Amino acid sequence: MAHTAAPTAVPAAPLTLPIKAIVPWAVFFGILLMALIYFVGAEQGATSLISGENVHEWVHDGRHLLGFPCH
Known part of the structure; x- marks a missing residue:
C-alpha cells in the first residue's frame, strides 16, 4: 500500500498595491x-454650459431619481 503525503496549504502573501x-x-x-x-x-x-434643453431632457429622470429639483 502506497502512502501519499497530504498537500500542505501554503499561506498566500497579501496583495499590496502601491499608492x-x-x-x-x-x-x-x-x-x-x-x-x-x-x-x-x-x-x-x-x-x-450647453445651450438648449437637450442635456436636461437626457438626464431628466436621473434628476428625479437622485432627488435633484428640476422644475
Whole structure:
C-alpha cells in the first residue's frame, strides 16, 4: 500500500498595491464623477454650459431619481 503525503496549504502573501498605481485612477474617476454630478444636478439655467434643453431632457429622470429639483 502506497502512502501519499497530504498537500500542505501554503499561506498566500497579501496583495499590496502601491499608492502611485492607485492615485491616477482615483483622480480620473473623481473627475468623471464630478462631471456626471454636474450634468445631472446643475446643467440647467444660469450655470448651463450647453445651450438648449437637450442635456436636461437626457438626464431628466436621473434628476428625479437622485432627488435633484428640476422644475
